[in-house]
Amino acid sequence: xxxxxxxxxxxxxxxxxxxxxxxxxxxxxxxxxxxxxxxxxxxxxxxxxxxxxxxxxxxxxxxxxxxxxxxxxxxxxxxxxxxxxxxxxxxxxxxxxxxxxxxxxxxxxxxxxxxxxxxxxxxxxxxxxxxxxxxxxxxxxxxxxxxxxxxxxxxxxxxxxxxxxxxxxxxxxxxx
Amino acid sequence: xxxxxxxxxxxxxxxxxxxxxxxxxxxxxxxxxxxxxxxxxxxxxxxxxxxxxxxxxxxxxxxxxxxxxxxxxxxxxxxxxxxxxxxxxxxxxxxxxxxxxxxxxxxxxxxxxxxxxxxxxxxxxxxxxxxxxxxxxxxxxxxxxxxxxxxxxxxxxxxxxxxxxxxxxxxxxxxxxxxxxxxxxxxxxxxxxxxxxxxxxxxxxxxxxxxxxxxxxxxxxxxxxxxxxxxxxxxxxxxxxxxxxxxxxxxxxxxxxxxxxxxxxxxxxxxxxxxxxxxxxxxxxxxxxxxxxxxxxxxx
Numbered sequence: 001x002x003x004x005x006x007x008x009x010x011x012x013x014x015x016x017x018x019x020x021x022x023x024x025x026x027x028x029x030x031x032x033x034x035x036x037x038x039x040x041x042x043x044x045x046x047x048x049x050x051x052x053x054x055x056x057x058x059x060x061x062x063x064x065x066x067x068x069x070x071x072x073x074x075x076x077x078x079x080x081x082x083x084x085x086x087x088x089x090x091x092x093x094x095x096x097x098x099x100x101x102x103x104x105x106x107x108x109x110x111x112x113x114x115x116x117x118x119x120x121x122x123x124x125x126x127x128x129x130x131x132x133x134x135x136x137x138x139x140x141x142x143x144x145x146x147x148x149x150x151x152x153x154x155x156x157x158x159x160x161x162x163x164x165x166x167x168x169x170x171x172x173x174x175x176x
Numbered sequence: 177x178x179x180x181x182x183x184x185x186x187x188x189x190x191x192x193x194x195x196x197x198x199x200x201x202x203x204x205x206x207x208x209x210x211x212x213x214x215x216x217x218x219x220x221x222x223x224x225x226x227x228x229x230x231x232x233x234x235x236x237x238x239x240x241x242x243x244x245x246x247x248x249x250x251x252x253x254x255x256x257x258x259x260x261x262x263x264x265x266x267x268x269x270x271x272x273x274x275x276x277x278x279x280x281x282x283x284x285x286x287x288x289x290x291x292x293x294x295x296x297x298x299x300x301x302x303x304x305x306x307x308x309x310x311x312x313x314x315x316x317x318x319x320x321x322x323x324x325x326x327x328x329x330x331x332x333x334x335x336x337x338x339x340x341x342x343x344x345x346x347x348x349x350x351x352x353x354x355x356x357x358x359x360x361x362x363x364x365x366x367x368x369x370x371x372x373x374x375x376x377x378x379x380x381x382x383x384x385x386x387x388x389x390x391x392x393x394x395x396x397x398x399x400x401x402x403x404x405x406x407x408x409x410x411x412x413x414x415x416x417x418x419x420x421x422x423x424x425x426x427x428x429x430x431x432x433x434x435x436x437x438x439x440x441x442x443x444x445x446x447x448x449x450x451x452x453x454x455x456x457x458x459x460x461x462x463x464x465x466x467x468x469x470x471x472x473x474x475x476x
Contacts, residue, residue: 024442027442072303
């Protein structure tokens with residue numbers, strides 16, 4: 001049964017992102033802070049690191065396409081970036097130790113990179129005109145704080161599920 | 177060290193990038209309609225999203241209730257103070273309404289720009305990356321929602337419908353940076369109604385810009401701005417906001433006013449889509465119809 005857990009968790013995270021998005025922008029001391037939930041990409045990076053790069057890329061392609069069509073109507077943006085980030089994670093992890101702390105840091109760095117690439121893209125098509133410092137202060141920083149909290153709370157659960165799946169796959173190689 | 181990309185992979189990568197650019201440029205065009213496969217995906221994802229958003233709204237509802245419970249005493253004091261005023265205003269409104277109806281009957285005017293059929297809808301998701309200000313609502317073309325219809329909450333205008341599928345539609349909020357987003361508006365409270373266009377949003381001040389108001393007209397702080405209904409799509413009289421500052425625009429020819437929106441854009445839940453009773457025109461709510469634009473092009 002564990003083999004279905006990974007896609008189901010992915011699906012649940014995909015649907016949870018827009019709901020957390022409803023709380024944003026957050027108002028604190030008269031300033032507005034945007035918090036962008038990036039749960040799915042963090043989970044995908046965990047899959048790429050601990051489970052299987054190929055699976056991570058397929059999931060990335062699938063969820064990226066859904067994201068593109070449903071939310072932003074620019075097809076090809078997330079469906080390219082999700083697999084690309086997974087690919088980067090897959091290459092980086094070959095040369096580092098797969099400890100949970102290391103993976104968490106790597107995931108956060110890649111998520112920040114992901115956010116930054118998106119910012120550059122939307123600036124490029126001149127959908128936004130936000131200066132860089134405003135972006136860093138009101139979007140990237142709060143987003144990364146919130147997402148690292150999420151990852152600190154649930155990162156070990158991701159790892160637990162993926163490890164369970166790996167054990168199952170070893171026992172039963174035909175099911176992979 | 178193994179070679180990162182073999183020749184075959186390099187070609188695949190290049191092809192992928194070309195495909196990507198083609199897809200992005202295809203979807204960046206201003207598309208009026210979504211293609212059938214996209215509609216299917218949108219509706220399928222929308223169904224899943226509604227399952228998740230139900231409990232979420234329930235939980236936020238509880239927090240809201242607790243929050244308003246804490247403020248009950250202050251609110252009660254405030255409301256008591258307003259109550260007496262309210263009774264007299266209500267009597268006046270009733271009187272004016274009947275008078276208005278009678279006068280309309282006398283002149284035989286049936287259609288009014290103010291009339292609209294409200295369609296109730298629930299927000300099921302907000303575009304999580306928040307670069308574009310879009311929310312998704314759970315009513316689509318099967319319930320009569322059409323593109324460019326006005327969307328509001330109880331407190332005021334929040335946006336307009338930009339895309340519809342059979343069961344869901346996408347609403348672009350009025351706080352968007354999109355330069356083509358215009359709403360024809362009018363300022364109340366002066367001697368005469370003053371007309372202008374809501375055009376653009378100041379992200380730093382979080383206020384809307386009211387442009388194209390004649391420089392000779394004096395605008396004042398605190399005056400209310402509502403939709404004028406002259407754009408051809410929105411009904412008349414939806415509250416947009418309140419003027420906070422009046423300046424002259426960059427060319428020095430017209431007034432520019434900053435407007436604080438009446439509605440809150442975060443934590444949206446229940447919204448109303450206004451389906452205008454009076455005939456609507458094609459195109460945007462800025463008085464320019466598609467037909468007119470075409471003839472203009474032909475003429476030039």
